[in-house]
Amino acid sequence: MPVLHRFALRATRDAELSRDLAQEALVAAVAQAGSFSGRSSLRTWVVGILSHKIIDHFRRRAARPSDGGDDAQLLATPSAEDVERVVAARQELAAVDRALQALPELERMALLLVDVEEVEREDCCRVLGVSATHLRVLLHRGRNRLRTKLEHD
Amino acid sequence: MTDRFCVKQRRYFSDRMDGAEIPLLRRLLVRLHLTICRPCIRYNRSLEATRVALKALRDHDPP
Numbered sequence: 091m092p093v094l095h096r097f098a099l100r101a102t103r104d105a106e107l108s109r110d111l112a113q114e115a116l117v118a119a120v121a122q123a124g125s126f127s128g129r130s131s132l133r134t135w136v137v138g139i140l141s142h143k144i145i146d147h148f149r150r151r152a153a154r155p156s157d158g159g160d161d162a163q164l165l166a167t168p169s170a171e172d173v174e175r176v177v178a179a180r181q182e183l184a185a186v187d188r189a190l191q192a193l194p195e196l197e198r199m200a201l202l203l204v205d206v207e208e209v210e211r212e213d214c215c216r217v218l219g220v221s222a223t224h225l226r227v228l229l230h231r232g233r234n235r236l237r238t239k240l241e242h243d
Numbered sequence: 244m245t246d247r248f249c250v251k252q253r254r255y256f257s258d259r260m261d262g263a264e265i266p267l268l269r270r271l272l273v274r275l276h277l278t279i280c281r282p283c284i285r286y287n288r289s290l291e292a293t294r295v296a297l298k299a300l301r302d303h304d305p306p
Contacts, residue, residue: 099305168289183303186296204261205297211261230257237293 115140197232
């Protein structure tokens with residue numbers, strides 16, 4: 091599966107929409123080719139354009155609010171077995187994908203950009219339209235929520 | 244050790260993994276906490292495993 095389609099599918103959970111957004115991003119990338127400075131890799135640059143499209147889509151569709159309750163999740167200490175389960179989940183990427191789909195959209199996008207695509211924080215903030223502090227919170231909450239889901243699946 | 248204290252430390256674990264800037268005293272406190280608090284050590288290991296799992300998705304097609 092092409093990189094852009096894969097990224098969009100993870101972000102939107104919608105096969106048709108992800109194909110459309112990936113195509114839109116490609117068209118936009120070609121149209122803006124002159125503005126590619128080479129500061130990042132081409133892949134990162136195009137993923138950034140795609141992320142803009144995805145975020146625009148989320149905003150239009152009015153993203154659902156985050157469900158809070160982070161302190162309770164933070165207090166839930168994993169047992170040794172839980173930790174083993176998370177490690178085992180590394181082998182089972184489908185489980186990680188499923189857990190990722192259950193995250194709030196902005197947290198999922200932050201994890202996809204920073205942890206999966208390894209986009210620079212600064213670029214990630216620009217794409218998501220958030221401050222550096224907000225990005226740190228998104229990463230912290232997203233990883234914690236994902237960890238909890240992997241432990242309990 | 245109070246639960247509240249652990250919660251406060253855990254908020255920095257993610258930053259620590261990312262190499263984000265953390266004030267020196269806070270950094271030392273988190274580091275010290277991670278040598279003595281078993282639940283937080285487990286929590287940190289679990290968080291690191293989650294991050295490694297996310298990295299592995301990069302070249303893997305979603306189901």
